[in-house]
Amino acid sequence: MAEFTLRLRRYNPQTGAPPYWEEHTVELEPHRSVLEAILQAKARFDGSIGIRCSCRAAICGSCGVRINGKPDLACHTHLDKAQRHAEAGVIEVEPMGNMPIIKDLIVDMEAVHWKKIQRVTPWLIAKQPVPEREYIVPKETMIDVTQSMACIQCGACVSDCLSMEVDPEFIGPAALAKAYRFVGDPRDDQHFERLTDLAEDPHGIYDCTHCFMCIDACPKGVAPMSQIMRLRRIASRDHGIVDRNNGERHEAAFVSLVRQYGLLNEAELLPRSYGGDSPLAKFTPRAGAELASSLPSIAKALLRRKVTPAAVLKPHKLAKTDLQQIKRIYDHAEKDPFELNLYITGYDEDLAGAEKPEAAAASGAVQTSAESGQPGQTPGESPTR
Amino acid sequence: MKVAYWPGCVSRGFTPELHGSMARIAPLLDIELVPLDRGACCGAGVIAEHNQELADTLNARTFALAQQVGGAAMMMNICSTCQGAQTECQERLDANAEYRAHVNETLAGEGLSYEKGLTNKNFLWLLVEELGLDELRARAQRPLHDLRVGPFYGCYIVRPADRLGIDDDMPRDTYLALVIEALGGTVIDYAGSHKCCGFPIITMNKEASLKQAGRHLGDAVDAAADCLVTPCPLCHLNLDLQQPLAERVVGRNLNMPVLHLPQLVGLALGLPADQLGLQRHVVKPTAVIDWTTSVVAGVGETSAEG
Numbered sequence: 001m002a003e004f005t006l007r008l009r010r011y012n013p014q015t016g017a018p019p020y021w022e023e024h025t026v027e028l029e030p031h032r033s034v035l036e037a038i039l040q041a042k043a044r045f046d047g048s049i050g051i052r053c054s055c056r057a058a059i060c061g062s063c064g065v066r067i068n069g070k071p072d073l074a075c076h077t078h079l080d081k082a083q084r085h086a087e088a089g090v091i092e093v094e095p096m097g098n099m100p101i102i103k104d105l106i107v108d109m110e111a112v113h114w115k116k117i118q119r120v121t122p123w124l125i126a127k128q129p130v131p132e133r134e135y136i137v138p139k140e141t142m143i144d145v146t147q148s149m150a151c152i153q154c155g156a157c158v159s160d161c162l163s164m165e166v167d168p169e170f171i172g173p174a175a176l177a178k179a180y181r182f183v184g185d186p187r188d189d190q191h192f193e194r195l196t197d198l199a200e201d202p203h204g205i206y207d208c209t210h211c212f213m214c215i216d217a218c219p220k221g222v223a224p225m226s227q228i229m230r231l232r233r234i235a236s237r238d239h240g241i242v243d244r245n246n247g248e249r250h251e252a253a254f255v256s257l258v259r260q261y262g263l264l265n266e267a268e269l270l271p272r273s274y275g276g277d278s279p280l281a282k283f284t285p286r287a288g289a290e291l292a293s294s295l296p297s298i299a300k301a302l303l304r305r306k307v308t309p310a311a312v313l314k315p316h317k318l319a320k321t322d323l324q325q326i327k328r329i330y331d332h333a334e335k336d337p338f339e340l341n342l343y344i345t346g347y348d349e350d351l352a353g354a355e356k357p358e359a360a361a362a363s364g365a366v367q368t369s370a371e372s373g374q375p376g377q378t379p380g381e382s383p384t385r
Numbered sequence: 386m387k388v389a390y391w392p393g394c395v396s397r398g399f400t401p402e403l404h405g406s407m408a409r410i411a412p413l414l415d416i417e418l419v420p421l422d423r424g425a426c427c428g429a430g431v432i433a434e435h436n437q438e439l440a441d442t443l444n445a446r447t448f449a450l451a452q453q454v455g456g457a458a459m460m461m462n463i464c465s466t467c468q469g470a471q472t473e474c475q476e477r478l479d480a481n482a483e484y485r486a487h488v489n490e491t492l493a494g495e496g497l498s499y500e501k502g503l504t505n506k507n508f509l510w511l512l513v514e515e516l517g518l519d520e521l522r523a524r525a526q527r528p529l530h531d532l533r534v535g536p537f538y539g540c541y542i543v544r545p546a547d548r549l550g551i552d553d554d555m556p557r558d559t560y561l562a563l564v565i566e567a568l569g570g571t572v573i574d575y576a577g578s579h580k581c582c583g584f585p586i587i588t589m590n591k592e593a594s595l596k597q598a599g600r601h602l603g604d605a606v607d608a609a610a611d612c613l614v615t616p617c618p619l620c621h622l623n624l625d626l627q628q629p630l631a632e633r634v635v636g637r638n639l640n641m642p643v644l645h646l647p648q649l650v651g652l653a654l655g656l657p658a659d660q661l662g663l664q665r666h667v668v669k670p671t672a673v674i675d676w677t678t679s680v681v682a683g684v685g686e687t688s689a690e691g
Contacts, residue, residue, distance in 0.1 A: 162580055162581045162597065163581075165580075165597075166583070166593045166596040166597050166600070167590065167596075170593075202590065203590075206586070206590070207586060207589065207590050207593065209581045209586045209593075209597070210430055210581075210585040210586075211540040212540055212544030212545050213540075213544065213581075215544065215545045216544050216545050216546055229430075233434055233436075233437075236435065237435060237436065245589045246589050250431070250588045250589065251431055251434060251435050252435075254428075254429075254431040254435075255431070255435050255436070258425060258428070258432065258443075262425045262426065263425065264394035264395065264398065264429070265398070266394075266395065266399045267398075267399075273588040294630065296629040296630060296633075297626055297627050297628075297629050297630050297667065300629060300667045301399075301626055301667055305665060306399070306400070306401075306402070306626070306665040306666065306667060311398065311399075311401075315398070316394070316397050316398060318422075318423065319422075319423065322423045322425075325446070325494075325495045326443070328491075328494060328495075329439070329442050329446065329491055329492075330439065332442075332491045333436055333438045333439035333442050333491070334436060334439065337436045337437065337439065338437075338438050338487065339437050339438065340437065340441075340477050340480075340481060340484045342476070342477060342480055342481075345480075345481055346480075347480040348480060
């Protein structure tokens, strides 16, 4: 037995009183969970502590909280590990972010998370005609979507999503990973419609700020951001969807400028992201309006000689022979691009044990406990992206 | 120490003071920079979003060029985004021999080949892990006493933790704080240090993007920071270049100088501010620098003198 001190954030919005911190010291074996510690504090010291839990085995997704500032399942976090990352030896537990608090550690999943899940039509729209027996589909594609299916709807990724922090309407990591579960499923009939919807929505796939928070937050290795990037790739490249949010234009301009210059040409990237992938983009009304609205920044940058007219007119560029090499690489890779999916293939054996012990152990445990899916590798060599 | 030096695009484009200040301080730290002038843009995640194999091949080419630099201990970059985007490509290339051979086939035409296991470190990592904090402390001729500095990492250099090799033994997500301390400054703890600057969505959702930048800058103001320091030039664009616009979105004056990591190190090493390109920033670092003598001083001290 060892002693652990918890610092719990208490709040009951119905009382009108502000939130406050409360400390309780519990006695438990170090390998027991933070959830068990909270439940002991509740049983011994204060029955009014609000915490939601059910399975206590990282399957039901009920007990998502922030532990020492990071989102996780309380039942899936050992006390000794939490203690190691605790400031001043006190394990801090607070409710998840980006969602309203119902009481203490319980947040309103209904108001945010589930509403967003419903937004993406979270069911299969079957390809017609439905075969009399099963659909025949490539094995790899089904392994691929099991990564999204491993989601247990705990809300950890929603809690720390940095786009949602500034734009609460952002559809968000959990729901967009769910969307990929159907866009990546060959049995679904509405890939184009789903992608058009999510690309055109100002709070859809192009509203993700690419911060990797959801990847680190997820206790099940779903890697929501990686699924969002797949949605973008399929929307723009496979379906040619040109959205109103400049998502496809930005990507197309970036890719073509690097082909042309070998390096990024920032002065051209901005107008082309608005006006389309052409040197004339800066003369389009869309790009013109954007440049005008950015004048306060541009003027100061020119004034301080941070950005010089010469740099804008004569951007940096690789040498001719290197540009030829770059173009050859483009021609080759753009013809028939191969997409290595480490979730399906796993790592080569020499890497699995040597360099990824923690990641492999963590996701290995996930896969044996998660009911959904049989990822294509043995525990010990399974990646999380 | 000799390194194959990857400066990235933005450090030579819209933040030329970053590349310039790195070149200035390298000799003072006994780092020999062999620039990879032939390397292409890392793709910043955007090329990978379009075509993964294309991004992997472009970076494999840069890695192969780095491996050709004789006597280089490793590859070094000065951009969080390059670090993250390149590490992601390297993870795939290193994970699968068949895929690596496939990519190398494309490079074979140019006489290049990438061999598994390149070490590619951001200047920040190199400072802590290779040079060492004690050595850095010893070389700081002009310690940053009274300077209150807020770290701003940039997402790509702190997440995902397992891919970037961040753990209890190598807490790379705390290195900026360690470096600020070693240089004699005071580390400011504020909410935005590990968050996103908003740059990746500046063309897609400008208001949300600037709100991110504005909030983090505002949090730093509230925590009484004199300046921020970042190892990422893209963060610098949103935090410094776009600060006048961010001020409008969050509806408050910010006036928060943002320094590139080599600039902060350079000040402590005793270099004058203009050699480090500090006059080029959109937000003048007047709170940080006494321009007449180039002596680093905190706000309080400067105003007391003036």
